[in-house]
Amino acid sequence: MTILVTGATGNIGRHVVAGLRERGHALRTLSRFPGGPDSVTGDLTDPATLHSALSGTDTVFLLWPFMSADGAAEVVDVVARHARRVVYVSALSAENGGVWKEVEDLIRHSGLEWTFLRPGGFATNTFEWASAIRAGQPARMPYTQASRSLIHERDIADVAILALTEDGHTGRTYPLTGPSAITQAEQVHIIGTAVGRPATVEEMSREEARAAMAGWGDMADAALDYWQSIIETPEPVLPTVEELTGRPARSFTQWAHDHADDFRPLPASEVAEQYVAAFRAGRMDAATRLAASDVVRVAPLENDGKHVELRGLTEIMANAERLNRDLDIHGVTVDGPFVQDDRFAVRFSFDVTHKPTGQRTTSAKMSLYTVAGGVITREEVFYLDPPAI
Numbered sequence: 287m288t289i290l291v292t293g294a295t296g297n298i299g300r301h302v303v304a305g306l307r308e309r310g311h312a313l314r315t316l317s318r319f320p321g322g323p324d325s326v327t328g329d330l331t332d333p334a335t336l337h338s339a340l341s342g343t344d345t346v347f348l349l350w351p352f353m354s355a356d357g358a359a360e361v362v363d364v365v366a367r368h369a370r371r372v373v374y375v376s377a378l379s380a381e382n383g384g385v386w387k388e389v390e391d392l393i394r395h396s397g398l399e400w401t402f403l404r405p406g407g408f409a410t411n412t413f414e415w416a417s418a419i420r421a422g423q424p425a426r427m428p429y430t431q432a433s434r435s436l437i438h439e440r441d442i443a444d445v446a447i448l449a450l451t452e453d454g455h456t457g458r459t460y461p462l463t464g465p466s467a468i469t470q471a472e473q474v475h476i477i478g479t480a481v482g483r484p485a486t487v488e489e490m491s492r493e494e495a496r497a498a499m500a501g502w503g504d505m506a507d508a509a510l511d512y513w514q515s516i517i518e519t520p521e522p523v524l525p526t527v528e529e530l531t532g533r534p535a536r537s538f539t540q541w542a543h544d545h546a547d548d549f550r551p552l553p554a555s556e557v558a559e560q561y562v563a564a565f566r567a568g569r570m571d572a573a574t575r576l577a578a579s580d581v582v583r584v585a586p587l588e589n590d591g592k593h594v595e596l597r598g599l600t601e602i603m604a605n606a607e608r609l610n611r612d613l614d615i616h617g618v619t620v621d622g623p624f625v626q627d628d629r630f631a632v633r634f635s636f637d638v639t640h641k642p643t644g645q646r647t648t649s650a651k652m653s654l655y656t657v658a659g660g661v662i663t664r665e666e667v668f669y670l671d672p673p674a675i
């Protein structure tokens with residue numbers, strides 16, 4: 287019985303893979319990037335690429351890591367054509383509708399045997415504060431007194447492994463949370479204790495937080511309202527992890543100890559190595575965690591070649607999206623890092639197709655990074671071959 291694990295490079299998936307391997311299960315992993323021996327390249331936004339990953343599989347661990355259910359029907363259909371059973375990572379908020387509920391409904395009507403895992407907020411969401419804490423700056427957020435029952439990703443993975451490998455979970459929906467609700471301010475304090483260096487908190491106004499949530503679209507106001515509401519009414523703490531696994535859910539203190547290295551200040555050489563490793567693994571989340579939230583990028587804006595200074599991850603990502611909107615990126619080769627004192631350089635070569643003309647080219651850029659306080663504070667971009675923009 288072969289199990290296909292999607293999201294295998296992610297927070298939950300990597301523990302699902304490790305746990306299944308330990309127990310001797312035959313498995314295959316899906317990633318958009320070439321990987322290890324059991325890894326098959328495929329993209330959930332392109333269902334045609336999923337057949338080879340799914341062929342001969344019986345059971346699928348499925349993530350839908352998108353803000354909309356567009357394209358999910360085709361993917362569920364392809365999964366149902368190959369496999370018998372699916373364990374889908376939904377969300378606690380599916381009880382109020384939204385993308386997770388839409389994907390659940392597609393699966394419910396697919397003929398697949400299903401189990402839905404409905405976790406609440408992940409402890410990994412606090413990685414958002416990693417660059418500030420590394421740099422000894424306050425972690426900034428709205429509603430510092432919001433109380434959350436964050437869940438350790440290993441608990442979700444443990445439940446997933448049971449549902450993937452044991453009988454008796456078909457047609458079951460498992461709401462999952464951590465073992466206690468603690469405020470965001472307390473979470474920062476606990477991380478500081480785990481790191482061995484006090485970490486501080488600063489409350490952002492709602493307006494400031496709203497402005498920083500450009501990528502959230504329509505969901506930003508609902509999320510802010512929700513965080514405000516859990517000041518008075520902390521998130522629920524549910525017994526499901528313990529009932530299913532036979533041991534209490536892992537605490538946030540445990541999580542902070544497991545991830546203390548992600549919040550510790552690093553020497554420039556280590557930042558450089560981790561940054562390049564994150565790029566090679568296609569882990570943009572891990573790469574951006576190594577940058578200060580007010581990082582400056584000096585790069586061309588639009589296609590006029592003129593360099594401008596962009597400040598902050600939101601502005602930088604928006605510009606990158608503008609620069610790449612006409613490109614299909616097939617692969618990236620990363621050379622480096624070339625480290626000297628508190629600076630390092632990386633050469634990126636992109637294999638791209640310019641969508642309007644269909645022309646396939648290679649474009650290369652060299653980025654020069656400055657590290658201060660254990661995080662990247664500045665990137666200067668030099669195009670070696672002009673990008674096809």
Ligand SMILES: NC(=O)c1ccc[n+]([C@@H]2O[C@H](COP(=O)([O-])OP(=O)(O)OC[C@H]3O[C@@H](n4cnc5c(N)ncnc54)[C@H](OP(=O)(O)O)[C@@H]3O)[C@@H](O)[C@H]2O)c1
Nearest residue numbers: 293294295296297298317318329330350351377406407408
């Ligand atoms: N964060 C929360 O509080 C929360 C709460 C409830 C539910 N959830 C759900 O949990 C899931 C995230 O789980 P996670 O934290 O373990 O994941 P993650 O660490 O965010 O990693 C995302 C995974 O999705 C894969 N992926 C992204 N785009 C893909 C694509 N186009 N095709 C194929 N694979 C793709 C990535 O694989 P490659 O990069 O290798 O391709 C990666 O393994 C999401 O579905 C989210 O909605 C999150």
